[in-house]
Amino acid sequence: MAAFIRWALYAGDDPATLSAVEARQLSLLRKSQWLVSFLVFVFLFMAVRQWIEYRVWGLSVAWSLTLLGLFLAYHKPARGAALHLSMLGASVAILTACLTNGGLGSVASAWLLYIPLIAGVMGGMGAAKHWIFFTLLAFGLLWGFEFLGFNAPNLTLPAFQYWQDRLQQLMQGVAVVLSLMGLIGQVELSESTLLKSIDSLHEEVKARIQAEQKAVTAERKKTAFFTSMSHELRTPLNAINGFTAMLIKQLGQGKGIDARGEDALQRVLANGQDMLALVNNLLDVAKANESELLIHKEYLDLNVQINVLMGDLASLVNADVSFQNVSDKTLMIKTDKGLLRRILVNLFGNALKFTKRGSVQISWVTQGVWLQVKVVDTGLGIADEERDLIFEPYTRGVNQHRATGTGLGLMLSQQWAKMLGGKIEFESCLGEGSTFSLYLPREIIEV
Known part of the structure; x- marks a missing residue:
């Protein structure tokens, strides 16, 4: 039963798979086809009752055309042809009724006015335009026949004339109601589609405004970052130049390198290493953006790597800080040693x-x-307003004035962690410290 109803109302299509416009249009097409077929059948039945031979033959052809259109609509590519077949059947029926019921003076001639309306309900404005031309042509031919003196006979039996005219008026009323419902539905759908388009445009404008605001914000961050970067580069360069000039002057005076000179060399080395780290970070950003980093997995002891890094970073430990490895036991894993080291260096160093x-x-x-x-750590912690920006590029160098740095370390570390199949998360309380966690897939552990 459900399949029959779907065939009757939607030509076999599932309305759930159609848009609101498509479902409404297809439903109107099918209802109009059923109405046209039913009307032609009713008048064919009355013609048979009276046995008006010419009318029976004409309405039989008309009914056959409407049935063919009704069943042809089941095939999607043929629905345009199905619509015109139904309208052709209706037109043959109307012309047959006019030519056997008194011509333009009969009630049947009024049906010619409904042809474009019903076509518009079934197929929209395009179909209506075709049948407007047919209606004008039909009226022209009937007027021409009467002008030439050909008067169409009224073959309806007197006993049937009254009821036949009333039935035609009733059916015309039904056709008008259906046409109005279809046209109102089309207007409502057009309004709904227009409102949706307006809403979509509003959303698009809103999205573009937000994108522009983000672009402006990003540009400001970049400008502030490069300002900060120029300062970060200028500071070690000034130190290198100053200490180098001092050493050159000292050597030019014939003096050897004393303790003060050795300290100056250490400072030159330290500042040169800082500059190298800055440049390496910038290169890493470019490589990360261009996906140039390749993963090379190898076996290593996580605990050994942690201890080695702690030794390398010992010079950064303040006298009042305890730096220790709590989980001091062997754990063999298989991952990219270089990327893991870079991530841990950034986390430990911060x-x-x-x-x-x-x-x-x-x-x-x-x-x-x-x-x-x-x-x-039990350090400074992270302010609430910086939490959402902690992994953003160009952020730390802009907002964090309490320590040097470019703000690229955490952003790069997060990208590297994702390349290893993991992620970095953190918890922090301002003034009490932070906990940064590197999560790696457990399957990298070698049992």
Whole structure:
């Protein structure tokens, strides 16, 4: 039953798969086809009752055409032809009724006015235009026949004339109601589509405004970042130039390198290393954006790597800070050693940089599907307004004035962690410290 109803109202299509406009149009097409076929059948039945031979033959052809259009609509590519077949059947029926019921003076001639309306309901403005031309042509031919003296006979039996005229008027009323409903529905759908288009345009304008605001904000961050970067580069360059000039002057005076000179060389070396780190970070940003970094996995002991890095960073540890590895035991993993080292250097280095007293503790645990490497410090912590920006590029150098840095380390570390199949998350309380966690897939652990 459900399949029959779907065939009757939607030519076999599932309305759930159609847009509102398509479903409404297809429903109007099918209802109009059923109405036309039913009307032609009713008048064919009356013609048979009276046995008006010419009318029976004409209405039989008309009914056959409407039935063919009704069933042809089941095939999607043929729905345009199905519409015109139904309208052709209706037109043959109307002309047959006019030519056997008194011509233009009969009630049947009024049906010619409904042809474009019904066509418009069934197929929209395009179909209506075709049948407007037919209606004008039909009226012209009937007027021409009467002008030439050909008067169409009224073959309807007197006993049927009254009821036949009333029935035609009733059916015309039904056709008018259906046409109005269809036209009103088309207007409502047009309004609904227009409102949706307006809403869509509003959303698009809103999205573009937001995108422009983000672009402006990003541009400001970039400008501030490069301003900060120029300062970061200028500071070690000034130190290098100053200490080098002092050494040259000292050597030019024939003096050897004393303790003060050795200290100057150490400072030149330290500042040169800082500049190299800055340049490497910038190169890493370019490589990360261009996906140039390749993953090379190898076996390594996580604990050994942590201890080695702690030794390398020992010079950054303040006298009042305890720097220790809590999980001091062997754990073999298979991952990219270079990327892992870069991530841990950034996490360890940041913790030491912002911790003036207290402790920085390194540990690792397995948690569900993850291997978690934790870096817990008792440093400055992170303000609430900086939480959403912590992994953004060009941010730390702009907003963080309490320590040097470009703000690229955490952004790069997050990208590298994702390349290894993991992620970085953090918890922090301003003034109490932070906990940064590197999560790597647990399957990298070699049992």
